[in-house]
Amino acid sequence: MLDGFADEGFADVWTPVAMSKEVGKAPHGLTLAGERLVLFRDHEGRVSALHDQCPHRGVKLSLGKVSKDGCLECPFHGWRFASGGACTHIPLNPLPEEKRQRYAATAFPVRERGGLIWVYTRPGAEAPEEPTVPSVMEQPGVHVWHYAETWNAHWTRAMENMLDSPHLPFVHRRTIGGGLAKRMKPDSKMEIEVHPTPTGFRTTSRLDEAPAEGSLDWLRPNGMSLNIPIPQRLMRLFMWCVPVDADHTRMMLVSTRDFLKLQPLAALLDRYNKRILKEDQAVVESSHPAEAPPVTEERSVATDRATLAFRRWYLERKKQGPRESAAVAEAPPLAS
Numbered sequence: 001m002l003d004g005f006a007d008e009g010f011a012d013v014w015t016p017v018a019m020s021k022e023v024g025k026a027p028h029g030l031t032l033a034g035e036r037l038v039l040f041r042d043h044e045g046r047v048s049a050l051h052d053q054c055p056h057r058g059v060k061l062s063l064g065k066v067s068k069d070g071c072l073e074c075p076f077h078g079w080r081f082a083s084g085g086a087c088t089h090i091p092l093n094p095l096p097e098e099k100r101q102r103y104a105a106t107a108f109p110v111r112e113r114g115g116l117i118w119v120y121t122r123p124g125a126e127a128p129e130e131p132t133v134p135s136v137m138e139q140p141g142v143h144v145w146h147y148a149e150t151w152n153a154h155w156t157r158a159m160e161n162m163l164d165s166p167h168l169p170f171v172h173r174r175t176i177g178g179g180l181a182k183r184m185k186p187d188s189k190m191e192i193e194v195h196p197t198p199t200g201f202r203t204t205s206r207l208d209e210a211p212a213e214g215s216l217d218w219l220r221p222n223g224m225s226l227n228i229p230i231p232q233r234l235m236r237l238f239m240w241c242v243p244v245d246a247d248h249t250r251m252m253l254v255s256t257r258d259f260l261k262l263q264p265l266a267a268l269l270d271r272y273n274k275r276i277l278k279e280d281q282a283v284v285e286s287s288h289p290a291e292a293p294p295v296t297e298e299r300s301v302a303t304d305r306a307t308l309a310f311r312r313w314y315l316e317r318k319k320q321g322p323r324e325s326a327a328v329a330e331a332p333p334l335a336s
Contacts, residue, residue, distance in 0.1 A: 029062030042070030
């Protein structure tokens with residue numbers, strides 16, 4: 001049961017799965033790593049996450065409704081389930097609470113932080129730790145913009161793209177990579193550094209020994225933070241590559257800044273961020289094989305150091321199943 005998480009190297013992790021604004025009064029069904037989940041809010045607005053499958057006859061609970069008592073009601077026979085999965089009512093079958101316990105739905109730990117809804121990919125009421133939510137997403141005075149779209153790609157290919165600096169002057173030459181493209185010469189050299197952090201690793205890039213401009217953080221397992229250096233200003237972009245199934249990934253973008261917060265300038269910059277994301281889509285969706293393969297099956301070079309560090313972590317994790325590696329290994333030196 002729920003093998004999809006382990007199959008995608010995604011067992012026992014926190015991940016955002018939806019934007020807060022997507023979950024209203026009606027149940028919200030979604031697929032995460034091939035497994036069906038349903039999010040719903042009780043009468044006080046608190047969000048819950050259940051396996052989107054009634055334990056009675058296997059129908060989607062997301063097709064049901066939230067009852068006045070804040071429980072999720074199955075559309076087939078009206079069984080009701082509380083936030084923790086407990087079955088609170090079985091119509092036409094009066095049973096005491098102790099007997100209803102065996103009819104519970106499968107629940108998942110869930111948090112609502114930073115305008116996103118986070119789920120821990122292990123069934124149960126508790127998670128061993130809290131999600132790592134970037135503090136800037138909850139900081140007063142910061143403009144936070146949320147956007148999501150689905151790509152026809154495996155999440156590992158999307159994640160590697162987000163950690164890859166060398167593609168900027170080619171894929172993004174008309175946007176964020178324009179300055180880098182102008183500075184490139186036929187004999188230019190880019191140096192990539194990768195340093196482990198408590199939440200994954202930080203990677204920086206330098207072109208022709210010039211100082212590094214900004215940095216990328218991998219937020220294990222499927223997040224990226226782009227730190228953009230602007231004097232006396234704050235600007236950070238976040239991306240989570242959320243696996244839907246083997247062929248689809250939900251790209252969840254969060255933009256944060258302490259300037260250009262008012263319309264219409266705010267909307268213009270937010271649309272610019274969406275344009276950058278669109279530039280990546282066709283390239284990533286063309287990747288073959290769809291899932292990132294073992295390191296030896298593709299030809300890599302020194303500037304692939306960051307993406308290979310992620311790939312080795314992912315492949316090792318899949319081999320181990322739900323047990324997370326104790327440390328993130330940096331890719332070994334490559335031929336320059």
